[in-house]
Amino acid sequence: MTTGSVSLFGDRRTRERDMGRAAKYTEADILDAALGIVAEDGVHAVTVVAIAHRLGAPSGSIYHRFASRDLILAKLWIRTVRRFQEGYLAALNHPEPIRAARAAAAYTVNWTADHRSEARLLVLYRREDLIALWPEELGDELATLNDKVHRAVLSCARACFGAVDEQSAGRARFALIDLPYAAARQVLATDGPMAPWLESALLAAVSAILRVGGEDS
Amino acid sequence: MTTGSVSLFGDRRTRERDMGRAAKYTEADILDAALGIVAEDGVHAVTVVAIAHRLGAPSGSIYHRFASRDLILAKLWIRTVRRFQEGYLAALNHPEPIRAARAAAAYTVNWTADHRSEARLLVLYRREDLIALWPEELGDELATLNDKVHRAVLSCARACFGAVDEQSAGRARFALIDLPYAAARQVLATDGPMAPWLESALLAAVSAILRVGGEDS
């Protein structure tokens, strides 16, 4: 759809060469509108008509940029996951595995508190649900979306437990993904800022899981 | 709709006195069909037409028992939560709070492994989403649905930390609800039986959170 060239006109322009009218509703505008609707009224409220209404556009204009409603949701999902993963992977990059895991967990809850709408999207929408309606256009983007995270988790498993078998990988996944996810739900469940005890409780649980011999008390 | 009297005819009959034709599609049949569709194709696939098709019934027959599609989903949700809570509350009833918490956590993952479809429903559907379309007929059933669990959590907070303030209640909620929930997601994410390491990892995390002074390592 676009050439991928860097824009010279901010968000209002997507190409350099080709002529024509400047875009009034950019791809980013549409995704932002969809995100706002998800955060306010839930996933089921994200209709093309609703997005268009929020932008003050007719629904036909939305289809000029996105081939289908499912594609909008899929691209929004991907954009949001990418934005989250950026800092998450950076945090996980620390050479000392326990510190890395703790940093990643802390990043997750803080990012959630700072990006409630986007976090809501990730928590609300099940990846499995998306797979069912995943548009063909995206190819294996979904399949490879989590590859870096998976690799980082396995690397943490090796560093913490000395081997990568089903148990160590599972425990690492539990500590690095599921526990932070649970804490993120907790953040979203309350309205105000993040409770101060939450981060330390999460870190205690993460450390308990990743320490060798921490099978049980 | 029903008198609440005990059935003499199994699921095929809902009343004793009043006459008339025996039910071919009972309330339970319809809820089971809805559950099956959720488990197989996701929540969005639960249409009245789909339920009717799965039962071999015309869609009009469904409306003879349920006033609306939303009511079907709401009642299915309530039935499932109740079924889960029964054993959960029993496990949480142990006098020693840490043991009670560990029993409740263990129950959660085992119930999930044993009732994948129902667990899928609880994990897939967000309570917040339901509130939006909650039918009036149910009154405050949703509001009071979790009361017993909340009380049990607060009682655990008092027993573990000596007081019920925001932090102790939050930590108890995190250990008793969010951590088991995270582990349940892990159970559902894999196809086979529950991984043996998961329960002990979960218990380690639960114990770490609930022990006084376990703020962090």
Added chain:
DNA sequence: CGTATAATAGAGAGGTCTCTCTAATTAGGG
């Protein structure tokens, strides 16, 4: 056996949503 009662059966009205199609609009480049 007849009657009262509850259930099934099935068509279809009304609404919403996705997506399409055509015409009008805007801006840059020669």
Added chain:
DNA sequence: CCCTAATTAGAGAGACCTCTCTATTATACG
């Protein structure tokens, strides 16, 4: 200033879904 290409604008076709309405069928009891 005209030409070209991208975009907006808006109506509407077609599909699906919820829910209603009426006719028909089955069952228990007197």
